[in-house]
Amino acid sequence: MKIDQKEISHPTHPQHRLKLEYTEIPFNCDGCKEAGIGLKYKCEDCELDLHKACAVAPPVITHPFYKKCEFQFHHRPPGTVMRICDACGNDILGFVYHCKQCDFDLHPCCANLPQVLNDGQHNLYLCFKLSSSCHRCGGKGPGWSYRSECKNYNLHVSCVKELLVESWQAMYLNVDQNKAREIQTRIPRLRGTLQNHPTRARGVKVSRCSQIAGAAVRVIVSAILGDPTAIISAALSGFMSSK
Template structure:
């Protein structure tokens, strides 16, 4: 049973115009959480204003299985005076956020809604708070939101995937590019960043790991950007394959 989606909404953060629901493979910058997005969004046809679906129609409160004692509340701006960061991806909180007043944990709306299970077309990837296998990008283990394979051998930190996107985004601005859609051709490839973390694995085993990581990252990227669908996953996969 599909959940009903309102075709148009009036949002308090942009009350002068109605926002229309649309789904596009063009990347955008969410004016709510200030994070990148792709796929489903609410957009103002008059202004350059976009909201992730998770940011446009958030739940006032939220519980997460990783933090069973927490009761997250939705805030339109980070609470308090100090800089806050998302406990899922490690990036700064600059706008809309879920915050637990008791524990102090913070989650970006899209991070808070990351699916517990993703499928890259061949295998399931499970969202985990702590893993024992090294991340295919940074080589570290331990605490950190990650997507791992069912065999627990393959692991990608949410923070590492987000770092890849942020690094690419920064390169665009450093080069003087102004259109955010140019990020589409600059999402870095994972190939070449994984070989150092395979221990004694050689030849076919290394290649298998690289292939798995390349397939997994497209669905993880699409989920982080707010739309973990097969269609958007395929689009992201095509973008990742570009140089």
């Protein structure tokens, strides 16, 4: 299966073919059950959506963070015990990469997160664990994170996902239904990311951190939602406010 195919068949949905399309409206992937935006494969008959990373997932992958592991792709979590993604800490509810030998699990989109992201001015590096506090939660807890090149800005992958969920819930729960169509054309702002940070990065003013964060979050979110190859400028233009 070629990853650039405009139309594919998928073993979990053999009755219809799936077409590749681009969307700026957030969707829930019917494969991994995680949020998505950007490129996806869609069944127009059944309203089924799959991340591109889920729809064309290789059967076996390796990852630089787990040099001794070989991850097999599964349509369902293996075993009977609830499994957790070792990258973001979220529950595994659908498609998953699983290492039988080491018992590690990764969401397909987490497994595909780029090791280096460029926000146009700075490089952001994917890290296995934090050496300094996350600018969202203020902690150094487990889970992957992106760190700025200057090492002053850190953000857990899990914290970005939490921000997305919180923002989308607020948007859909608190808005007049007549405005739903307008709101669906953009991702809500993620206000307060740095304002909620309990500490200030050493030697770096909060305003400067905010400038870095504004560009960084746009790139990180693009990668987490399954489309790491492009910055979704129209959807993310107002993603974060430094005010």
